[in-house]
Amino acid sequence: xxxxxxxxxxxxxxxxxxxxxxxxxxxxxxxxxxxxxxxxxxxxxxxxxxxxxxxxxxxxxxxxxx
Numbered sequence: 001x002x003x004x005x006x007x008x009x010x011x012x013x014x015x016x017x018x019x020x021x022x023x024x025x026x027x028x029x030x031x032x033x034x035x036x037x038x039x040x041x042x043x044x045x046x047x048x049x050x051x052x053x054x055x056x057x058x059x060x061x062x063x064x065x066x
Contacts, residue, residue, distance in 0.1 A: 005060065009053045020046045 020042045027038040 005057060009057055013050050013053055016046060016049050 024038055024042050027042075028035045031038070
């Protein structure tokens with residue numbers, strides 16, 4: 001059960017990474033001068049989303065702690 005949950009979260013996080021990378025490519029294509037600012041904002045957003053996913057796993061009542 002725990003392995004399945006982790007696998008689902010990892011897949012979800014990988015999907016977020018791909019989406020953020022696409023967003024960065026599009027933003028920098030349109031506005032090349034904001035490349036670094038866009039990269040930092042996208043990275044921060046991704047870190048927040050992944051952190052929330054990890055916290056959700058940690059707080060899930062039915063998962064055993066390893």
